[in-house]
Amino acid sequence: MSTPGAGAGTPLRDPGPRDIALRDGRHVTLRTIRPDDAQALRQAFDRLSSEARYTRFMAPLKQLPVDMLERAVNPAAGQEVALVAVAANDAGGETIVAGARYIADAHNEGAEFAVTVADEWQGLGLATALLRELIRRGRAQGLRFIDGFVLARNRAMLECAKRVGFEIVTDSGDPGTLRVRFELRPE
Ligand SMILES: CC(C)(COP(=O)(O)OP(=O)(O)OC[C@H]1O[C@@H](n2cnc3c(N)ncnc32)[C@H](O)[C@@H]1OP(=O)(O)O)[C@@H](O)C(=O)NCCC(=O)NCCS
Numbered sequence: 001m002s003t004p005g006a007g008a009g010t011p012l013r014d015p016g017p018r019d020i021a022l023r024d025g026r027h028v029t030l031r032t033i034r035p036d037d038a039q040a041l042r043q044a045f046d047r048l049s050s051e052a053r054y055t056r057f058m059a060p061l062k063q064l065p066v067d068m069l070e071r072a073v074n075p076a077a078g079q080e081v082a083l084v085a086v087a088a089n090d091a092g093g094e095t096i097v098a099g100a101r102y103i104a105d106a107h108n109e110g111a112e113f114a115v116t117v118a119d120e121w122q123g124l125g126l127a128t129a130l131l132r133e134l135i136r137r138g139r140a141q142g143l144r145f146i147d148g149f150v151l152a153r154n155r156a157m158l159e160c161a162k163r164v165g166f167e168i169v170t171d172s173g174d175p176g177t178l179r180v181r182f183e184l185r186p187e
Contacts, residue, residue, distance in 0.1 A: 011077035012140055018133075020085065022124040028097060030133060033082040037096065038073045041084075044096040045069075049119045055154050056116045058177070072101075079104050081137045085126055097121040100130035102138065102146055110145040111138055115157075122156070131164045139184050146182045 017031035045064040075082040082101040086094040100115035117126045150157045166180040
């Protein structure tokens with residue numbers, strides 16, 4: 001079957017940075033991650049609570065391993081999309097306050113997402129905005145679905161995903177984990 005959208009391995013056109021208004025009136029910029037975000041991303045990880053780290057990585061990660069950091073800021077063109085939300089900081093730079101990514105399978109059929117919002121920036125609509133942007137990019141890439149694996153106790157992620165239009169599918173293979181899916185186009 002022919003695939004609408006960019007197709008496997010074809011780098012997407014980057015739509016460029018976008019301003020997002022949060023629920024509390026603050027604004028952040030949503031953009032594609034860059035290699036020079038490495039230090040800011042490490043700092044964002046270091047500020048995360050241990051609960052946020054656990055629910056994101058499903059493991060008690062104390063530090064972000066160098067290879068994960070490298071990969072995080074150098075997503076594979078045409079297969080991975082990685083976004084950050086950044087806020088202007090007092091030093092005249094940018095602080096990463098949230099990030100989301102997906103990685104598509106080798107056939108460009110589906111992708112798996114993950115999203116993280118800094119603890120003090122949660123509940124303001126950031127994950128919702130990031131997931132909607134991933135869906136837009138996934139559609140442009142011609143994906144059929146985007147999945148996510150979420151701890152069954154992670155109410156915040158499950159509620160957020162449901163509001164965006166994800167459905168819970170139960171076959172994650174692990175009773176403590178649920179799979180959520182957003183269908184971009186029917187089979
Ligand atoms: C899960 C997470 C990404 C949600 O991010 P967020 O920016 O706070 O989510 P949003 O503000 O977009 O919230 C959207 C909806 O989610 C729900 N929600 C958010 N936080 C919630 C909480 N603590 N408890 C229950 N529901 C919650 C609400 O329904 C909210 O809708 P509302 O508009 O009615 O308030 C964030 O809590 C996080 O980063 N957690 C740690 C990492 C993680 O769990 N990642 C997911 C792994 S895939």
